[in-house]
């Protein structure tokens with residue numbers, strides 16, 4: 001192949017560990033050999049990729065796939081000048097509550113297949129459009145049944161209409177009975193800390209309850225304005241804070257001094273006409289950055305990580321190397337995984353072949369579908 005982009009500095013040249021004319025051997029779903037094609041061991045089947053390149057499958061560490069309905073009318077209004085707000089989520093809550101488990105499962109599977117066609121092989125997804133104990137639990141179970149890699153409980157997405165006058169009672173429900181059942185399925189708990197969703201004190205309660213339930217913590221923060229989300233995430237030891245579109249210098253410094261990953265969602269920023277997020281400032285300060293597509297029916301309905309990488313380069317001033325790393329290893333770090341996000345011996349055989357001589361083509365040929373073949377856990381899915 002033209003370039004084998006391992007995203008493992010130990011295995012090749014440059015920050016992405018690139019091997020020219022490289023080869024990979026896979027067995028039983030895992031990578032068992034990586035290196036120069038000239039020295040590759042014999043294998044039962046061999047595929048010559050010609051002038052194509054291979055990189056790890058994208059790790060999409062932020063999505064909202066368990067939903068019913070769509071909100072193209074809200075999007076159309078937004079393109080005519082209306083501002084995005086958390087309020088639109090309620091329309092999806094209504095549709096999701098009315099859907100059957102089978103309909104929700106079919107939707108998740110359809111989106112996972114779409115993601116795979118774009119080179120995404122590891123996916124995190126959330127509940128958050130059920131907002132009753134039963135609807136949140138079934139959302140999480142649907143994600144589990146669909147085979148999603150990382151599952152997050154987002155009962156604290158917005159306050160549902162029936163609790164509009166008693167938001168703290170809703171937080172009690174989230175932190176108590178809802179989380180008691182959600183923790184059986186989810187690995188992460190998340191809270192949307194923003195005007196129109198949950199304030200700092202409420203969000204702290206949700207994270208504290210998550211910690212008591214043994215969940216790892218995530219925060220949706222600083223999406224619509226400079227809010228307390230980043231400070232909250234860092235002080236609570238969250239694994240990631242997602243969005244980070246509006247950051248103060250103090251937020252950047254706090255992230256740089258922490259282990260918390262800043263997950264940027266450039267396609268969402270594009271589709272809400274907010275941002276772009278200050279990726280350059282974060283990277284220059286030494287923050288670990290992940291890129292994710294945030295596929296959801298409201299703030300941005302794309303699942304394309306290749307587009308996200310292009311936007312990160314073209315709009316957020318990330319280098320190609322930084323963007324590819326953030327969309328692979330960065331995403332893996334944001335969901336606490338070391339078995340995905342790089343092409344290295346012992347890692348999952350999640351491989352993305354592109355019709356291009358190198359990953360710079362994602363931005364250079366922006367909008368052109370480059371994905372030619374995809375393996376997930378050693379099985380060819382595209």
Ligand code: NIG
Pocket residue numbers: 064088089092192220223268294296297298299300
């Ligand atoms: O990450 N910000 C909160 N949640 C989603 C959007 C959900 C929606 O608009 O339906 C997000 O952008």
